Amino acid sequence: MPELVERWNKYWFRPASLLNLAICRILIVGVQLSVLIGSDYHNYNRLYQLAELPDNLYEPLPVLRLFLWPFDWMYRPPIEVLLAVYFVSLIAGGLSLVGLKTGFSLFVFTMSSLFLQSFSYSFHEYHHPEALMMMALLLLSLGPAGAVLSVDDLWQRLRSNSAKRRFVAGTNIMDETNAFARWPLLLLQWLLALVYLAAAGSKLGAAGLDWMNGYTLQYYVLRDGLRWSEFGVWVAHQPTLVLLLSWISMLFEATFFSVLIFPMLACLYIPLGLAFHLGIYLTMGAFFFQFMVIYSVFVPWTRVLKTFSRSIAWLRPGKQLEIFFDGQCPLCIRTVTILHYFDWFNALAFTDLKTGWSHLARKHPEISLDACRREMHLLCPDGSVRKGFFAFRELFWCLLPLSPLLIVFYFPLASTLGPKLYRSIAAIRSRFHTWTFESCSMHCGVELEEKPPTS
């Protein structure tokens, strides 16, 4: 028995990358939010439609009854309650997407989504794509999904450096692991495998091998294609192709669980699964987008990102970009803490002026210490120096998660307005301080060597 427990724990609670879980959180929550906002079948208009349905159609699902247990067994929440839950869901979803109070907000998002979904399916009609999404949200909310890549984590690091009154790099989030980071993703993989097994079992139970006779799939593709997709009608007219697709579909669904035994097979099954669901959508109009996003739980994101970083290493010069910052300035410490947080590939080196000024001054005697205090300076591997706005623009090329901001940095007139904005913020940076150093170099001066060393 102890050996069994040991095996169980090793399987479910082996330390795993927190980044994998965090990326899945962002993708899954992002999709659920977009469904709640954008889908005609899930947005608030749908709630109005449901509210107008007659009471005799209403039969609450057991899970909805759990939510409504303090009320009557057949209590039907009014539209005001539904709308309130809907908007709470949107707020909680937004917070869990960015990772603010992640544990709580994700749990609220899960419960409110499940409430709305189960209410929507309490009128004698239900659909399948959302069920696994509800499970995914629930499992993410029970795991440490906000431990990294979240406002919570970044805030904690900022507070820690503020308390220390110096910049301490901390662990790269790519290397952060936790014993509870693996089980939510692994359990979702199991649930997905069971779902496909259920689908294959139903087909084989109802039709046996006849399901792969070609005519069965031809029938369904034609029937749904006539309603939703001309492409589906075209496919139905290709008997050999339909026969082949019947076999591929059945083999895919019936053997999907093998990914759990041989994880390397994910390289085959995940692209196949994406093609499978995309094919169903294009030919039959049934969109299992939620399933496609849940496939993200099979992707070893940390390993993929590290491999990606190595594969694009040739694009970058061998050395790191070196940022010189004023280690006496709270705003500068916050800024480099944030930059370091997103420096997943260790492309940046952070040097406090107090310790690194002589190094910079030796290479660039034309740069003064005052200038360095006024604007952040960046030493590029080719020896050139960028400062202020242009330093940020240069280093954002190396920070993958922040790289979308480059659009703003290269916007028309950005080169003119950006430096002015930067200087005006730098000039009033003392106003951003919630704490001050007694020895702050901006205001009290620091005993640094102004002149570059002559040796």
Add this chain to the structure above:
Amino acid sequence: MIKCWKGRSERLAALLTSVVILTCLVLQSVATFRIFCPPINLFPSLSSFRIFCAPALYPFLDYPLYAPPHYEGESIGQPLVFGWSEEMTEWPVVPLDLGVSSYKLERAFLSALKGDHAGVHKYLDLYQQRYGKKLVGFRLESQSLVLSNDGIKPGPRTVLGSFSVESLGMP
């Protein structure tokens, strides 16, 4: 136990998490293998065991979509709508021309046959706005499409019903 677990609280968390894992696996397995919902056509005597049929365990569901078999010679009816003007000129009303799916158009006209004219009114207005043609009547037909070894073959066409715009209560 894993060595990195530091204290009692983490062991307790692992224990509770294990309960969650087992519960989820058991519930999904019950739904997957329909343990408490044996198919009534296969096991009629076990109908008293049909306790947790979908969606009773929602969000744990079975997935019996597109399961029944179909064979060569079976057919599917493709609904076709034809409209005619005062001059008795007739032409097909194509869903794409109205910017709607075949399914929506089909449902609207099938509902009209049963006396619910609301959907048809909408499409009649849309048609007249788009093409400036005043339609005075409609006919709904079903074109049979037969599954065959050589692909889909057209079968017989049947008229499901026809009605005039006046009978819909429209001006």
